[in-house]
Amino acid sequence: MSTTFTLNEKAVTLNGDPDMPLLWAIREMAGLTGTKFGCGMGLCGACTVHLDGQPVRSCMTPLVSVAGRKVTTIEGLRTPRAKAIQAAWVELQVPQCGYCQSGQIMSAAALLESSPVPSDAQIDSAMSGNICRCATYSRIRAAIHRAAQSAKAGA
Amino acid sequence: MSAPMGRSSRRHFLKSTGSASIAALIIGFEWSGSARRAIARSVSVNADTAAPFAPNAFLRIGADDSVTVIAKHLEMGQGSYTGIATIVAEELDADWTKVQVESAPADVKRYINSFLKIQGTGGSSAMANSWIQLREAGAQARAMLLNAAAARWQVPVAELSVDNGVIYDAAKKRRASFGSLVKMAAKGPVPNTVKLKDPKNYKLIGRRVARVDIPAKSNGTAQFTLDVDLPGMLVALLKRPPLFGATVKSYDATKAASVPGVVKVVQVPRGVAVIAKGFWAAKKGRDALTVEWDESRAEKRGSMELMDEYRKFAEQPAQSARKEGDAVAAIHRATRSLSASFEMPYLAHAPMEPLDAVVKLTPSSCEIWAGDQFQSLDQANAARTAGLDPQQVSIHTLYAGGSFGRRANSGSDYIVEAVSIAKAYGSDGTPIKLQWTREDDIRGGLYRPMYFHKLEAGLDGDGSITSWRHAIVGQSILTGTPFDGLVKDGIDATSVEGAANLPYAIPNIDVQLATTKVDIPVLWWRVVGSSHTAFAVESFIDEVAYAAGKDAFEFRRELIKDHPRMKRVLELAAQKAGWTRESLPKGRGRGIAVAEAFNTVVAQVAEVTVDASGGFKVDRVVCAVDCGTPINPDIITANIEGGIGFGLGAALYGAITLKEGRVEQSNFNDYRVLRINEMPKIEVHIVPSTEAPTGIGEPGVAPVGPAVANALFAATGKRSYGFPLVRGNG
Numbered sequence: 001m002s003t004t005f006t007l008n009e010k011a012v013t014l015n016g017d018p019d020m021p022l023l024w025a026i027r028e029m030a031g032l033t034g035t036k037f038g039c040g041m042g043l044c045g046a047c048t049v050h051l052d053g054q055p056v057r058s059c060m061t062p063l064v065s066v067a068g069r070k071v072t073t074i075e076g077l078r079t080p081r082a083k084a085i086q087a088a089w090v091e092l093q094v095p096q097c098g099y100c101q102s103g104q105i106m107s108a109a110a111l112l113e114s115s116p117v118p119s120d121a122q123i124d125s126a127m128s129g130n131i132c133r134c135a136t137y138s139r140i141r142a143a144i145h146r147a148a149q150s151a152k153a154g155a
Numbered sequence: 156m157s158a159p160m161g162r163s164s165r166r167h168f169l170k171s172t173g174s175a176s177i178a179a180l181i182i183g184f185e186w187s188g189s190a191r192r193a194i195a196r197s198v199s200v201n202a203d204t205a206a207p208f209a210p211n212a213f214l215r216i217g218a219d220d221s222v223t224v225i226a227k228h229l230e231m232g233q234g235s236y237t238g239i240a241t242i243v244a245e246e247l248d249a250d251w252t253k254v255q256v257e258s259a260p261a262d263v264k265r266y267i268n269s270f271l272k273i274q275g276t277g278g279s280s281a282m283a284n285s286w287i288q289l290r291e292a293g294a295q296a297r298a299m300l301l302n303a304a305a306a307r308w309q310v311p312v313a314e315l316s317v318d319n320g321v322i323y324d325a326a327k328k329r330r331a332s333f334g335s336l337v338k339m340a341a342k343g344p345v346p347n348t349v350k351l352k353d354p355k356n357y358k359l360i361g362r363r364v365a366r367v368d369i370p371a372k373s374n375g376t377a378q379f380t381l382d383v384d385l386p387g388m389l390v391a392l393l394k395r396p397p398l399f400g401a402t403v404k405s406y407d408a409t410k411a412a413s414v415p416g417v418v419k420v421v422q423v424p425r426g427v428a429v430i431a432k433g434f435w436a437a438k439k440g441r442d443a444l445t446v447e448w449d450e451s452r453a454e455k456r457g458s459m460e461l462m463d464e465y466r467k468f469a470e471q472p473a474q475s476a477r478k479e480g481d482a483v484a485a486i487h488r489a490t491r492s493l494s495a496s497f498e499m500p501y502l503a504h505a506p507m508e509p510l511d512a513v514v515k516l517t518p519s520s521c522e523i524w525a526g527d528q529f530q531s532l533d534q535a536n537a538a539r540t541a542g543l544d545p546q547q548v549s550i551h552t553l554y555a556g557g558s559f560g561r562r563a564n565s566g567s568d569y570i571v572e573a574v575s576i577a578k579a580y581g582s583d584g585t586p587i588k589l590q591w592t593r594e595d596d597i598r599g600g601l602y603r604p605m606y607f608h609k610l611e612a613g614l615d616g617d618g619s620i621t622s623w624r625h626a627i628v629g630q631s632i633l634t635g636t637p638f639d640g641l642v643k644d645g646i647d648a649t650s651v652e653g654a655a656n657l658p659y660a661i662p663n664i665d666v667q668l669a670t671t672k673v674d675i676p677v678l679w680w681r682v683v684g685s686s687h688t689a690f691a692v693e694s695f696i697d698e699v700a701y702a703a704g705k706d707a708f709e710f711r712r713e714l715i716k717d718h719p720r721m722k723r724v725l726e727l728a729a730q731k732a733g734w735t736r737e738s739l740p741k742g743r744g745r746g747i748a749v750a751e752a753f754n755t756v757v758a759q760v761a762e763v764t765v766d767a768s769g770g771f772k773v774d775r776v777v778c779a780v781d782c783g784t785p786i787n788p789d790i791i792t793a794n795i796e797g798g799i800g801f802g803l804g805a806a807l808y809g810a811i812t813l814k815e816g817r818v819e820q821s822n823f824n825d826y827r828v829l830r831i832n833e834m835p836k837i838e839v840h841i842v843p844s845t846e847a848p849t850g851i852g853e854p855g856v857a858p859v860g861p862a863v864a865n866a867l868f869a870a871t872g873k874r875s876y877g878f879p880l881v882r883g884n885g
Contacts, residue, residue, distance in 0.1 A: 016435075017415065017416075017435060017436070017439070020435045021435065024433060024434050024435045027434075028384075028433045028434065028435075031384070032375075033375070033378075033381070033382035033384070034374070034375020034376065035375070036379075036381060036507075036508070036556070037381060037434070037509070037590075038507055038508075038509070038593065039593040039822055039823050040592055040593060040594075040822075041593070041822050041823075041824070043593075043822055043823040043824055044507070044593075044823050046507060073375070074374065074375035075374075075375055086373050086374060089369070089373040090365075090369055090370055090373050093365065093366055093369055093789055093793065094369075094373070095232075095366075095368070095369050095372035095373060096232035096233070096234070096793060096794075096797055097231055097232030097506070097507065097508070097554070097555065097556050097557040097558075098232065098368065098369075098371075098372030098377050098554065098556070099379060099506075099507040099508045099554075099556025099557060100507045100556075101372050101373060102375045105373065123831070124831060124832035125832075127831045127832075128830045128831050128832045130831070131507070131823060131828055131830060132507070132800075132831075133505060133506055133507045133557045133559070133801065133828060134232045134507075134557060134797045134800075134801070135796065135797045135798075135799070135800020135801050135803075135804070135829055135834065136793070136796070136797060136800075137800060137829075137830075137831040137834035138796050138800075138834060138836070138837055139793070139796070140831060141831065141834075
């Protein structure tokens with residue numbers, strides 16, 4: 001069956017199995033491969049995308065449930081705060097293997113939109129669903145603080 | 156710039172025959188024991204094309220000034236691509252902004268890892284085994300470009316200088332970029348010898364050069380195997396047996412085959428594969444598949460039963476890994492003796508990218524895309540599986556989403572599975588991606604082995620340690636693999652490293668190993684032997700220090716006096732952590748540990764806070780490290796930070812357990828790993844050095860577990876005798 005939604009500001013209609021997770025529709029049907037598969041159970045956050053601006057785990061989000069809604073992936077990040085997050089990721093040299101980082105960036109970008117200058121506790125709360133086996137956590141935390149400052153300065 | 160040739164002068168590069176029709180010359184190396192000789196092999200390139208200048212197997216320079224460094228090592232997060240490019244670019248005096256990295260093809264002659272004796276990445280050896288080789292490769296290209304400029308301008312080379320990808324003739328105020336010289340340089344002879352830089356002239360080595368892979372890893376464009384999409388590609392999921400050693404008795408594919416998108420169901424040696432037009436169809440197909448297994452020859456013991464057996468083995472005489480003096484007699488004579496045992500579980504590597512490989516198989520060729528870590532062995536195993544010659548198997552090595560040892564397995568499990576599926580599908584050139592799920596990964600075996608350690612020590616009347624006995628029980632990682640040359644007299648070096656080389660000056664030492672036979676597949680896991688030996692050794696020496704009434708740091712420092720490098724690192728960690736003999740305030744504790752792994756020394760001081768309910772938080776870890784020349788201090792720091800987080804996650808939560816042969820964990824809910832809210836503050840202090848670089852990807856893992864356990868003891872007065880420190884899913 002077909003599902004129509006907005007993907008990175010463009011209307012798309014994808015024909016997929018009704019219970020197909022959004023993750024596989026984005027990757028295999030829309031061809032956007034920045035969003036990763038890590039656990040399939042919403043436990044690791046590698047598949048995080050924004051659904052109407054909120055971070056969700058696309059591996060647990062049925063494709064049919066996003067009909068008429070707005071989905072943003074790492075390829076579609078455009079806001080100044082999201083760009084500040086990505087710039088801080090490069091500046092502080094956050095990624096190691098890099099596989100989880102799209103998900104980390106999506107969670108961090110959503111955090112900055114809701115809490116422009118997050119505390120460490122807010123970072124813990126927003127980011128603890130995103131696993132990084134390389135344990136780049138110290139730099140993720142520092143980069144979120146850095147991005148918050150640069151986005152504030154740029155605003 | 157005029158450093159003596161030293162080691163490099165003893166190398167014999169064959170001169171190019173200088174044929175004008177040969178635009179590219181590739182130099183490879185063959186290794187025979189420790190003696191190295193170079194062989195030259197000419198590769199014809201159509202002279203009409205703008206062929207880049209490729210003076211050796213490790214770099215190309217294009218007419219557009221681009222410098223492409225060919226990486227023989229996998230980039231799995233450890234920063235190898237940047238390190239490799241840095242040491243080539245340093246000697247080349249390249250413009251770093253023009254440097255790019257591509258992965259080497261499978262070609263053991265040119266791309267052998269001189270430490271592992273195969274083409275592969277592991278043992279924290281990427282920098283150490285590339286150090287001289289790649290500096291020479293860069294210096295060789297630089298010399299040829301200089302010769303070309305000198306010939307063009309008709310001036311002696313000595314009058315020219317090189318900086319940032321440009322050659323200058325200061326006297327005549329002339330300049331030429333590398334790119335403008337490549338045609339001429341390619342025609343020149345390859346120099347016999349090259350001079351390597353004096354460390355004081357380094358411009359890139361020792362600097363915080365930005366990693367080459369980070370922009371793509373911050374915008375979703377980095378290509379992993381998961382992201383490979385070839386025309387007509389199908390996705391396969393494999394149903395594997397629930398017990399290690401079980402085989403397919405029969406299967407019913409009726410329901411699976413009726414799932415929309417499922418193309419074919421095939422039996423292969425490791426199980427039954429569902430091949431479909433995408434992951435989700437393959438997953439639904441596999442869920443619908445019924446397989447009856449023959450479990451008659453499967454391993455049916457559970458991990459608790461096995462540990463009971465291991466405890467008994469520890470009481471029996473075993474193979475000697477080190478014997479000095481008479482430890483047994485010395486313990487009998489001791490004024491005081493202590494003993495303790497430590498239990499270490501099986502561990503999964505759980506890299507973020509579940510194992511995956513894409514295979515395009517025809518009757519005469521096999522093309523593989525993977526985050527490939529052991530190109531030589533994977534090529535040979537793929538060839539054997541496909542019924543081809545190794546030369547017919549090509550490998551595209553992509554970024555790996557972590558490995559921690561998992562992708563470096565000599566049986567090439569996931570590669571062989573993918574090839575066997577493509578073969579069963581019909582070897583018709585259809586690209587097939589084998590995708591593991593997280594459950595496949597957690598239950599898929601090749602674990603860090605389970606170990607039992609028993610230690611005893613004797614103290615004399617002054618509180619000096621006179622005797623040390625250490626019995627280790629566990630499976631061998633190397634036996635039966637191409638690396639079993641490292642199993643000598645019944646001792647697998649990876650079972651006893653960190654224990655047999657105990658650095659402490661104790662007159663009577665006895666280290667023994669009992670190797671068990673269990674049909675649970677095992678493999679090295681980040682930092683290998685020291686992932687368990689460091690916990691046993693550094694916890695027990697701490698216990699002995701307290702029993703002797705000595706400060707834990709000072710006790711170690713005194714005993715480590717024969718190892719000045721370890722002593723220096725230990726002292727630096729203690730100093731930077733503000734170590735004193737005073738305890739931290741109530742509810743807090745501080746612990747120390749030191750370890751040497753892959754020729755790198757790491758010492759850590761951990762600080763913990765315990766709460767009233769028995770929970771605790773690791774607040775801070777201060778780390779000192781000596782890894783020889785620090786090629787990139789920021790990448791070293793990142794590897795230590797990551798190693799501490801990885802090791803701490805395992806120390807707190809990591810355990811694969813089996814019940815009646817079945818793995819009890821399945822995903823990150825019951826195989827917990829460290830999350831951001833549990834990450835301590837980390838400080839890394841790097842010992843300045845001009846020695847050759849040593850390993851950095853793994854050593855940071857080793858001391859964190861014991862440092863934290865020792866800190867917990869300082870805070871609570873209770874010792875920890877095994878991992879995980881947090882039991883259950885707490």
